[in-house]
Amino acid sequence: MIGNQLRRIRLEQRFTQQEVCQNICSQAELSKIEQGKVSPTIETIQKIANRLNISILQLFEEDTQMMLFQEYDYEWTKLYRSQKFDDLIGSVKEIFNTKINTSIYLLAKYFELIGLEGRKSIDYRSCISELSFLTDQEEVWYESPLMYVRIKLAIANYYYLNDQFVHSRKIYETLLAMDYNTEELKSLRIKILYNHAQQLFFQGYYRDGMIVTESGISESIERKNSSFLGHFYYQRANFKEKLNFDLQTVKEDYSMSYTLFTALNLDRYVEIVEKGRNEYLLFKFL
Numbered sequence: 001m002i003g004n005q006l007r008r009i010r011l012e013q014r015f016t017q018q019e020v021c022q023n024i025c026s027q028a029e030l031s032k033i034e035q036g037k038v039s040p041t042i043e044t045i046q047k048i049a050n051r052l053n054i055s056i057l058q059l060f061e062e063d064t065q066m067m068l069f070q071e072y073d074y075e076w077t078k079l080y081r082s083q084k085f086d087d088l089i090g091s092v093k094e095i096f097n098t099k100i101n102t103s104i105y106l107l108a109k110y111f112e113l114i115g116l117e118g119r120k121s122i123d124y125r126s127c128i129s130e131l132s133f134l135t136d137q138e139e140v141w142y143e144s145p146l147m148y149v150r151i152k153l154a155i156a157n158y159y160y161l162n163d164q165f166v167h168s169r170k171i172y173e174t175l176l177a178m179d180y181n182t183e184e185l186k187s188l189r190i191k192i193l194y195n196h197a198q199q200l201f202f203q204g205y206y207r208d209g210m211i212v213t214e215s216g217i218s219e220s221i222e223r224k225n226s227s228f229l230g231h232f233y234y235q236r237a238n239f240k241e242k243l244n245f246d247l248q249t250v251k252e253d254y255s256m257s258y259t260l261f262t263a264l265n266l267d268r269y270v271e272i273v274e275k276g277r278n279e280y281l282l283f284k285f286l
Helices: 002-012 017-021 027-034 042-052 056-081 085-094 102-118 124-135 145-161 165-176 183-203 206-223 229-242 247-263 267-276
Strands: none
Touching: 002 027, 002 042, 002 056, 017 027, 017 042, 042 056, 056 085, 056 102, 085 102, 102 124, 102 145, 124 145, 145 165, 145 183, 165 183, 183 206, 183 229, 206 229, 229 247, 229 267, 247 267
């Protein structure tokens, strides 16, 4: 978070990395600090703050804003999933007149638009248009890459849900070609892989989908991220069925997804596997 704030202030003041880091650290180290790849010492932070003529507290302001972002995200996500669209839109509008950073503003606009679409005050085309306008601003990717990707993902999903597959596939592939340099963005990339594979399966592009799913499994294991791992094994089993893979490997993947769903207490998905793919399971949990 300090890295994001540092980069924003440096660009606002039109400093180059070389100008900021002179006699403090190497340019390579400053670049890694801004990308969140390394944690600077307090001494380094203080020297950089002095160079930028700001207080050290300004560099920590982003942490406070991020905690606020997470609180709003949790609250609004819960309202959206409960389909309490009026409550969601009312809650979002309350914060527009408060002091918020770019990420929270984009989060609020994002939930306002999908809330309006959810209660059918606007159609999905209007929602896509308004969401696209948010990401068309040149500075959005730099100021809030997380919200940029999240909004683009929402646009792709709206296209997918409304059978506009050419548009959604193009967005998924563009997003997957981007550079993800924080853990939060890498976790979001895993979700993009899952959604993209789902679309490819629905369209019958089984071999392409299999490749995407393999990437999802590999990246989930590498990142030690179990949120979609069970779903990826289930996806891979689906693809293997369609591509007439050896029955044993199909059963192994369904059984792996079943094991992961059970271990993570995802009862709904455990039930889906037990009812829909019972004959493919190598074992059952009591």
